[in-house]
Amino acid sequence: MARNFIDPNTVKFTVRDKIFVDAELYTGEKFTMLEPHRLFPISGLMKYISLLDEDGNEVFIIRDIEQLLPESKEVILKCLDERYMIPKITKLIKRTEKFLIWMWTVETDRGEFTFEIINSYQSIKILYDGRILIKDGNDNLYEIPDLYALDSRSIKLILPDV
């Protein structure tokens, strides 16, 4: 079945809930309680957004958020921001290790947090674009957008693990 890619100029999104939107097409067709999902939550944050109905079925796909009407873009971005939580690490405050389990206390764009990394070799990955993705012992994800933009102490502490 061919995917239903929506023309960004023919749709208007309005907020329904934190993570749900309503959509109205140029044709007058209306959809309620749609849930935007990133098809590429790691590699393509602004592209290919799938809109799912309440049963989890895909209604249509937005190819590029940037091409939506400004108000619609804002609605979708806000919704995605609520759904996707990959805190961006801005500083590594403390890093301790015991029996190969690492405890990191970090400063992120969502506040300070402490988490455990069970296996640093498998839980810390460098992505193709240089971003570093970290998975903690509870399967939560964290991102370091640019390692070398951090303070020198953080770089020194993180570098051996990447």
Added chain:
Amino acid sequence: MEQKTLLTNKPIPAELEAKACSLLCGASPLMAIVGDLNLDGKYGVSTLYVCADRLVALDRFLPDGGVMMLFEDIEKASVKRLYGNAIFRVEDKSGKVSDLLRFTYSTTDVCDAVADFINKTNEGADIDEQLLVVKNTYHNLRSFCPKCGRKLANPEADCMNCKGKGKMAQVLYGYIKPYIKPLLISIFLSVVTTGMALVPPYITKMMVDDIIPGKNVKNLIITIAALLGVYLMQYGLGALRAYLLRITGDKIIVDLKKDIYAKAQYLPMKFYDKTSTGAIINRINSDTTQLQNFMLRITQEAVVQFFMMIGIVVIMLVMDWRLALFSLVPVPVVALLSRYFGKKLSPMYRRLWRRSSSISTILTDTIPSVRIVKSFTSEERTINRFSRYMDDWFNEDKRAAKTASVFPNAITFFVTCGSLLIWYVGGRYVIDGSTDLTLGVLVSFISYASMFYNPVNFFASLSDSYQNALASTEKILDIINAEPEHNFGKGNSPKFFEGKIEFRNVNFSFDRSKKILNDINFVIQPGETVGIVGTTGSGKSTIINLLMRFYDDYEGEILIDDVNIKDIDMEFFRSKIGYVQQEPIMFRDTIFNNISYSLPGAHVDQVLNAADVANAHTFISRLPNAYDTTLGERGVGLSGGEKQRLSIARAVLKNPNLMIFDEATSAVDSETEKLIQDAIDKVIRGRTTFMIAHRLSTLRKANRILVVDKGRIIENGSHDELMALKGKYYKLIQIQSMSEKVAADKAAENFE
């Protein structure tokens, strides 16, 4: 209601506790969840209290910082999983949905249990029973080692890290200990050869100062003969020592590799889900070799060099204490440099290890899949990818090489400067004649000094191989210290296995981001054939994975003949199950050995009989080498249907009480499917059987069919019952009948 103590996942902050009191209005809470996010998605503290008839949520983003809701006003409580976080929300009778608590994945399990508790209590379920389920979830959540804080696989499990095995040196000593005797002999030989090595410079001194100036030919011959004897002893014993060392080193590494391999066999599936096979192979092969080299350097060379250093220092002090002190001048510099470079090298070797592990992973990924690579003409892409990884490794190694090369040379430079100092000071003494230092003593001293710097150099460069070994040891310990599959019921092998199976309130997720099974409950009577159907990803195979005990960290209970499967000896339990999976796995071995894999030592008759039952005997006997045919890697040389029948024969051979067919016929044509289906019909007689089938027509004979959808069992009954129900199963049958009809029509058209 029995429970009095408050269940909680972590301590509740005092300020929230005080606020809760006013909202609870005297009701006593049964459980509390402390969340780690605020409703705005930022890190913070929030709490949810749950009583028998109400809940209280506290979060600074709620109106007035908290709300109270009576269960009777709640239509449904649920956990909405987002990405990296989740929200506990309730829908009231008017349909209004409110978010009450937000949290990261660390709390999802307990929130799921609490949502179930509220819903089921509202539906009129027994509150004590529901409380027990929640209690178990809290119990599992708090299964942390009190000593190191590491999460345990089970509340009763031993912490592998704190069993005293965790420390690197202890682990390594455990492998050296059995070979302490040959190692001690080798050390003794080292001391002797080191002593021998110290003799020649002294003889040089005698020759320069006494024998040659004295023109004593007889003494010259005697001294040379003595020197020859020393050389013979030194190199003869050296050879013996080298042999002993090599054999002992090999034995240590054989033990280590055997242990890691054995450990790898007992690691739970979760470990393999998260670790690439390439990384594991790398650990067993190259990391152990790395470690062997280091252990031998430490136990042998280090000992030799140490004695050499001490011996030389003593001799130098005896010969001339002033010069000896001059030669020690560079030592503190060397020690400081060694420490500095060690710190620099350590992270480099860790990074280097990551790169070589990635290379192993890409090799284990692509080499076995060479058919796919070729069929998609991706050779160039694969080569480029590999080259990229190799380049990455090279760049990292180049970085490490710079430091590792500068380091020993910097050390050598400093120690050479030390010898220049000795030449200067000693030369002045000899020229001035101000001391009793002779030319012979000076020449001999210089020889000792250059010998002295060898051990200094050695210890300085030891940190390089130490850092390298440290990186490897960490990886090895990662396997050695990993928690194996828990066999709590070891030794408990019931005499009789009837085959009654019960799933009781089973919930499971591979990781916390998505719940795979949700409240699974069913009972299968002995001898029943049960079909499990559902769309792809609905959770069918996961039910089987849990029953096979591939994953143990589920909530709820799975019972066989009313005994929890976790309380039964794992080896015994699995030996009673015949498992045929969608993609049959064959080993690079003969067909006979592949079938008898399930029953080592099986009689030929038994194997032939099993092959016959599996409708495999006919095709095997037609092969030129029949049962002696050696299969290629993963069964290359046989068709999918043939491999599947071998895998059924393998399962039949061990005469299991319980048979599991996981989409056994999904990848074969209709004719082969019939052959396999006939084999299955013969095999399942009198055995409790689970069949996951893609083609629903194959399940018509099943006594019962479970329909799984989004991790829940939504229908449970016989084929006729489910057809009459006109639910999901009915729809699936309709869709499949239609598509089969279209396919048959098309086939007929093409045939015509």
